[in-house]
Amino acid sequence: MRRLLQGLGYASLAAIGLLVILLLFSSLMIATDLTKQELIDDYANEKSFFYFLPSGAEAHIRDEGDKSKPPLIFIHGAYSSLHSWEPLVAELKKEYRLISFDLPGHGLTGATPQEDYSNIAMTNFTREVIELYDFETVTLVGNSIGGAVALRYALMYPRDVDALVLVSSSGMDRNQSGEAPGAFGLTRSNIALPLMRYFTPKFMLASALEEVVGEPEKFITDEMVTRYWHLLRMAGTRDAAIKRLSESHLEPSLQPLLRAVDPPTLLLWGSQDRLIDPKYGIDMNTKIIGSLLKLYPQAGHLAHEEVPQQTAKDMREFFSRVLF
Numbered sequence: 001m002r003r004l005l006q007g008l009g010y011a012s013l014a015a016i017g018l019l020v021i022l023l024l025f026s027s028l029m030i031a032t033d034l035t036k037q038e039l040i041d042d043y044a045n046e047k048s049f050f051y052f053l054p055s056g057a058e059a060h061i062r063d064e065g066d067k068s069k070p071p072l073i074f075i076h077g078a079y080s081s082l083h084s085w086e087p088l089v090a091e092l093k094k095e096y097r098l099i100s101f102d103l104p105g106h107g108l109t110g111a112t113p114q115e116d117y118s119n120i121a122m123t124n125f126t127r128e129v130i131e132l133y134d135f136e137t138v139t140l141v142g143n144s145i146g147g148a149v150a151l152r153y154a155l156m157y158p159r160d161v162d163a164l165v166l167v168s169s170s171g172m173d174r175n176q177s178g179e180a181p182g183a184f185g186l187t188r189s190n191i192a193l194p195l196m197r198y199f200t201p202k203f204m205l206a207s208a209l210e211e212v213v214g215e216p217e218k219f220i221t222d223e224m225v226t227r228y229w230h231l232l233r234m235a236g237t238r239d240a241a242i243k244r245l246s247e248s249h250l251e252p253s254l255q256p257l258l259r260a261v262d263p264p265t266l267l268l269w270g271s272q273d274r275l276i277d278p279k280y281g282i283d284m285n286t287k288i289i290g291s292l293l294k295l296y297p298q299a300g301h302l303a304h305e306e307v308p309q310q311t312a313k314d315m316r317e318f319f320s321r322v323l324f
Helices: 002-029 035-041 083-092 119-130 145-156 184-186 202-212 222-232 237-246 255-260 278-287 308-322
Strands: 048-051 058-065 072-073 097-102 140-145 161-167 265-270 292-296
Touching: 002 048, 002 255, 002 292, 035 119, 048 119, 058 119, 072 119, 083 097, 083 140, 083 184, 083 308, 097 119, 119 145, 119 265, 145 161, 145 255, 161 184, 161 308, 222 237, 255 278, 265 308, 292 308
Parallel strands: 072 097, 072 140, 140 161, 161 265, 265 292
Antiparallel strands: 048 058, 058 097
């Protein structure tokens, strides 16, 4: 009997210990929301301004470069923010006017009153931002989902767009049955996706970034990972991401419309892109009439950040041929 009681005691202690470990682990895994103001203090700069658009969204916008030069409008990718364009802005700021902004549900714009995070809603949001200015025409530069927004904008407003630059762009019908790289695979799980609201550890963001770039050891920094992690945790942003991902299957495809894309188009792709395979860039190049495709052997999904000097050089050459 004494041995039985001792055994039960040891088992109870072990169970309590395991529970304590799980609770401690959970507390480390659960990431609390951050307020917009504290993130503005850390991630806005002297070029940032905030503007309430007609739709009610408060957009985070930067207007940089030479205001006397042609305007380039930068549209970032999913989970990202206007900060991703900083390396390219540094390369081009003496030659162009450069306007970047955070899309709905992203960056310091965050959640919007309509709670609509579809590509069409993001295109309408882009229109509202551009209409703040008195531009006759603009050139759109988009990465990933931002590329799909740029394409849709050009289809909706063909006379208002001089040219398109698409970096590892969405827009093609892709095989979703294949395994997504790293943490991106979790976003396809109906079980894991809702948990993203609470379980968004920093190491998961680091893993996701490392999986999609060409040379992570030369590119990924703790400062970059921290920025992604903090901005994803702004109040309302994770709910927006979950809503966008859970409704992504409702998005109408752009692929049947690509032959109607009229502006001159430059496609830039990292050969090591494991998120949107370069084969989709090659296919997109065959569908957009007259488009030009450039592949970067050392880059992945974020060529504009990974190889900004080469990206800027190719953009300048493209613009010199089609615009000036």
